[in-house]
Amino acid sequence: DVKVTQSSRYLVKRTGEKVFLECVQDMDHENMFWYRQDPGLGLRLIYFSYDVKMKEKGDIPEGYSVSREKKERFSLILESASTNQTSMYLCASVGEEKLFFGSGTQLSVL
Amino acid sequence: GNSVTQMEGPVTLSEEAFLTINCTYTATGYPSLFWYVQYPGEGLQLLLKATKADDKGSNKGFEATYRKETTSFHLEKGSVQVSDSAVYFCALSAFNYGQNFVFGPGTRLSVLP
Numbered sequence: 001d002v003k004v005t006q007s008s009r010y011l012v013k014r015t016g017e018k019v020f021l022e023c024v025q026d027m028d029h030e031n032m033f034w035y036r037q038d039p040g041l042g043l044r045l046i047y048f049s050y051d052v053k054m055k056e057k058g059d060i061p062e063g064y065s066v067s068r069e070k071k072e073r074f075s076l077i078l079e080s081a082s083t084n085q086t087s088m089y090l091c092a093s094v095g096e097e098k099l100f101f102g103s104g105t106q107l108s109v110l
Numbered sequence: 111g112n113s114v115t116q117m118e119g120p121v122t123l124s125e126e127a128f129l130t131i132n133c134t135y136t137a138t139g140y141p142s143l144f145w146y147v148q149y150p151g152e153g154l155q156l157l158l159k160a161t162k163a164d165d166k167g168s169n170k171g172f173e174a175t176y177r178k179e180t181t182s183f184h185l186e187k188g189s190v191q192v193s194d195s196a197v198y199f200c201a202l203s204a205f206n207y208g209q210n211f212v213f214g215p216g217t218r219l220s221v222l223p
Binding site (some may be wrong): 035045 | 144155203216
């Protein structure tokens with residue numbers, strides 16, 4: 001089975017901190033995505049990547065950046081965390097024309 | 111642009127009731143359509159999919175038919191169980207500078223014993 005692993009299930013950070021969310025997939029997928037999930041808003045795409053060192057902005061990239069140095073790893077970076085970035089963050093990779101998701105990171109910014 | 115609309119929740123049903131969750135989409139070209147499910151405390155997982163008009167996706171007793179004429183992909187199940195309590199997301203994918211996915215807002219289903 002495809003496995004998409006997110007490094008933390010729960011994370012609590014302070015306003016202004018730099019936050020790294022890590023995601024690793026084990027199926028050699030080229031395409032990887034970061035979404036945030038908020039009640040009533042569904043999933044919104046933050047960034048995606050189609051190849052190593054390649055990134056594209058999604059619908060809500062403001063306040064975020066990403067890094068893809070290796071094919072299996074796609075990191076989401078909050079340069080200076082703010083309270084409105086409190087959310088569930090979901091990483092996914094694409095294979096067989098469908099998305100495989102990690103279990104999510106619930107981030108709270110205080 | 112592409113978009114997905116689905117019925118607002120929450121939906122509360124008794125066990126063995128019939129379930130319908132409506133989903134309609136707007137897209138250029140010929141998207142693939144999906145239903146994803148998110149059980150409490152977990153990430154999303156694929157429930158079923160359909161890749162062309164009139165295709166029926168099915169899994170675990172759930173079904174959805176790709177209706178191009180009504181741009182719909184409604185999810186149905188004849189007899190729900192308590193274990194079906196989850197959030198259900200309708201989604202489409204279209205190739206536009208790579209494969210991209212668009213999700214609906216999700217519908218929370220609670221099934222009572």
